[in-house]
Structure formats: structure tokens, C-alpha cells
Amino acid sequence: MGTLIDIVQFLHSWLRWIFVVVAVVALVYFLINLIQQKPWVKQGQTLLIVFSSTLSLQWLLGLVLFLLYQVPAGFTIRHQWEHLVPQTVALALAHLHFRWRRQEMPDAARWRNGLVLIVVVLVVIVVGIAVLPGDRQWRFYLPG
Numbered sequence: 001m002g003t004l005i006d007i008v009q010f011l012h013s014w015l016r017w018i019f020v021v022v023a024v025v026a027l028v029y030f031l032i033n034l035i036q037q038k039p040w041v042k043q044g045q046t047l048l049i050v051f052s053s054t055l056s057l058q059w060l061l062g063l064v065l066f067l068l069y070q071v072p073a074g075f076t077i078r079h080q081w082e083h084l085v086p087q088t089v090a091l092a093l094a095h096l097h098f099r100w101r102r103q104e105m106p107d108a109a110r111w112r113n114g115l116v117l118i119v120v121v122l123v124v125i126v127v128g129i130a131v132l133p134g135d136r137q138w139r140f141y142l143p144g
Helices: 002-035 042-068 077-094 107-130
Strands: none
Touching: 002 042, 002 107, 042 077, 042 107, 077 107
16 A cells, blocks of 8 residues: 555655646736737637646545545644645636636636636645645655
């Protein structure tokens, strides 16, 4: 079981940085297109799908750790719940873009909604990470 936990913890640790890259790209892309008043393009929806899907995978890996893992050193069960709840809220919010996907709305509203969605999700994620003790929330996990 230790090997499975090591693999999942490694993936959870490193996938967060892939999510950060996706989030920054999405943030910049939506901001630029909103400012330049560009017409809505399929790439905007695709980027939102990649954003929410990457977060979904990260959440699933975290859930596996939550269910299988004894409380790691420096954590308490309270820390785990205080991390899981905001991340679950962020996950639900990240998928809201599917609600307006087929709705009629101006292009500017699509860019604005996507940008607001990304920012709100990132704020909730930061809150959920800030509850973790020490520097554990930002380090890379290497088994061993």
C-alpha cells in the first residue's frame, strides 16, 4: 500500500503545478480577450474545460489520499478536512462554465464570466491551501 500512496502523493504534488500553469494561461488568455473585445472562440471553452478537468483530476488524487492515507506528519485530521472542503467548493465552481456553454450571451459576457470564474476558483483554492501547516503546501513530493 505504501507504493500506491507514494505514487498518488507524487502525482498530487506535481499535478498542482500543471494546474497552476493552466490557470495562469487561462487567466491571461481571458483577460487579453476581454480587454481587446475579441469575439468568443472555441478555444475559450476548451481552455475552461482543461482548467476544470485538471482541477478534477487533482481533486480525485487528493480524495484518494484522504481516504487511503493516515494523517501525514505535521497535519491533523482537521487540516485535511479544512483542505478538502474548500477544494470541493472550488471544484464545483470550476465546472459552472458548463451551465452557460450553450446559452445565448454577448461575447464580452463570456470572456468576463470565464475570467471571474477562474479568479474565484483560484481564490478558493488558495484559501484551501493556506490552512495547511508550514511549507508543506508548496513543496514537491519525492518518495523516499
